[in-house]
Amino acid sequence: MPEGHSVHRLARQFDDVFGGQVLAVSSPQGRFAPAARLIDGARLATSHAHGKQLFLGFENDLVLRVHLGLYGAWRFGGDEHFTGASSIGAPRKVGETEQGPDAESGPYQGPPEPVGQVRARLVSAHGWADLRGPSACEVLTPREASSVRAKLGPDPLTAAAGEFELAKGRGTAVEHLRAARAARKEFVSRLAGKKTPVGTALMDQAVLAGVGNIYRAETLFRTRLDPFTPGCDISARKAGLLWDDIVSIMSDGVRDGKIITTRPEHRGPGPLWPENAYYTYQRQGRTCRLCTSAISLSEVAGRKLYWCPGCQRRAGARPGGT
Numbered sequence: 001m002p003e004g005h006s007v008h009r010l011a012r013q014f015d016d017v018f019g020g021q022v023l024a025v026s027s028p029q030g031r032f033a034p035a036a037r038l039i040d041g042a043r044l045a046t047s048h049a050h051g052k053q054l055f056l057g058f059e060n061d062l063v064l065r066v067h068l069g070l071y072g073a074w075r076f077g078g079d080e081h082f083t084g085a086s087s088i089g090a091p092r093k094v095g096e097t098e099q100g101p102d103a104e105s106g107p108y109q110g111p112p113e114p115v116g117q118v119r120a121r122l123v124s125a126h127g128w129a130d131l132r133g134p135s136a137c138e139v140l141t142p143r144e145a146s147s148v149r150a151k152l153g154p155d156p157l158t159a160a161a162g163e164f165e166l167a168k169g170r171g172t173a174v175e176h177l178r179a180a181r182a183a184r185k186e187f188v189s190r191l192a193g194k195k196t197p198v199g200t201a202l203m204d205q206a207v208l209a210g211v212g213n214i215y216r217a218e219t220l221f222r223t224r225l226d227p228f229t230p231g232c233d234i235s236a237r238k239a240g241l242l243w244d245d246i247v248s249i250m251s252d253g254v255r256d257g258k259i260i261t262t263r264p265e266h267r268g269p270g271p272l273w274p275e276n277a278y279y280t281y282q283r284q285g286r287t288c289r290l291c292t293s294a295i296s297l298s299e300v301a302g303r304k305l306y307w308c309p310g311c312q313r314r315a316g317a318r319p320g321g322t
C-alpha cells in the first residue's frame, strides 16, 4: 500500500497538471459512473492529501475522495504541456512503486482506449489520468469530506504540503507554520492517550495519518524506541521527537519519490535503493547496521514489524546495543 508520501506526490501531480482546469470525468468500467456525472465538466479547484487519502475539490463544491488501498494505482499520460507541468517528474503511474516514464511513442492523441477495469478517468485538454483498483472512490459533499478528514489523525506532511502551497502562492508562511505546529501537538496528545504499543499506534490512522509499514519500522529504529512500549508510556518530549523524525523521513520521501531512511555513514557497499535504504525493513535475520544484533521480525497490528532488539530498548538502555 502506498504510504503518505506517495499520496502527497499524487496531490501535487493533480494540482500541477489539472489544477484550475475543466475535467471530463467518466467511469469506463461503469462502477463509478453515477458519481462521475456529478463532477463531469467541473473545474478542479483544490488537490489535497490527508494521510493515505486524496481529496480533489471541484468548483461545484463536490469532492472526489480516493483511497488507493492495497491494489489501487493511477496512471497518467498527456502532451508536453501536461508532463511539463509536473513538479515531480513525468509520472505515468503512481501506486506502490513510482516508476519513470514508460515508452510511449508518437505525439499525444488523447487518452488511449481504456484497458482493464478503469474505475475513474479524468481528462483535460492536455492529458488524462486513469484510476484502477482503489479501495475507495466516491464523490462527497464538503460536509461529508470534512467528516472523513475529522476522523483522521494529524498528517506528518502538513509542513511539506504547506511549503508546496506557499510556492504556489496560496496561504501565508505563518498560517502553514501554525498548521504544522498544531499537527505535532495533536500527535503528542493522541499518542499519550493510547495504551496500545507504539508499534500499533503508529499504524492507527486516527493517531497520525499516512504512516505505513516501512515508515513505522524505520522511525522506531531511528528514535531507538522499543515497538512494544505503550504509547502512553512515551514522554511528551520523546513523542515530539518521534513526530519530528517521521516528518523528516516522510518529507524526504515526497522529494525523492522513494523511501530512504539510512544516514550515509550507516550504508554498506552496493546500490543505495533498496539494498541500503532501510535500517530494519525486510532485513530480518541480518546484522543490524549499528550493533551486533540480528534484526527481528514480529507480527504487530496484523503487519510484519522489523526491529532491532539491541538498539530498540525501553528507556534506560544505551543506544547501539551491546
Ligand SMILES: [Zn+2]
Residues within 6 Å of the ligand: 288, 289, 290, 291, 292, 293, 308, 309, 310, 311, 312, 320, 321
Ligand atoms: Zn541494532
